[in-house]
Amino acid sequence: MAKLFLADKNETITDFNEIKKFLNAHNIVLEQWEANIPLSDDADQVTILKAYEHELKPFMEKNGFQDADVININKDTPNIQAAREKFMKEHQHSEDEVRFFVDGEGIFWFNLGGNDGVVAVTCQRGDFLSVPKMYNHWFDLHPKYHVKAIRIFTNKEGWVPLYTNSGVDAKYNP
Ligand SMILES: [Fe+2]
Secondary structure (H helix, E strand, O other): OOEEEEOOOOEEEOOHHHHHHHHHOOOOEEEEOOOOOOOOOOOOHHHHHHHOHHHHHHHHHHHOOOEEEEEEEOOOOOOHHHHHHHHOOOEEOOOOEEEEEEEEEEEEEEEOOOOOOEEEEEEEOOEEEEEOOOOOEEEEOOOOOEEEEEEEEOOHHHHOOEEOOOOHHHHHOO
């Protein structure tokens, strides 16, 4: 279940509905999805996509997404530190970044500006999150280094990170 850390206020919110309301006010979508078949830890991509098809398909059709795949990152993934360093610099994408967390944990950081400043959403099993396009954010694998997630694309090229080089990330990253 997701957790929200308001970094500039040093405050953590764990109530799902409260987190959802906060993020929705910033145009970030947060939902909870459940598999409709039991999934083993070594389920393959086809089985995982099938287990969430009842949520995935209507979402993709409604929002014009074409492709979905499953990434599986863990401590044995080659060059994991190099990958982490790429994710954890503030960037944007030309399309929405949509992730569903099948297992493991990942942290989305958002630079919201204004009163809310920088916040971090820890996403765990069952959390679905959509980052709007051209939205300042970064992502961290720390401390678990285990993410199994469905990625949804309109176009894989859209997911290229456009770095802001703001340096804000460095003030918050562990
Ligand atoms: Fe991103």
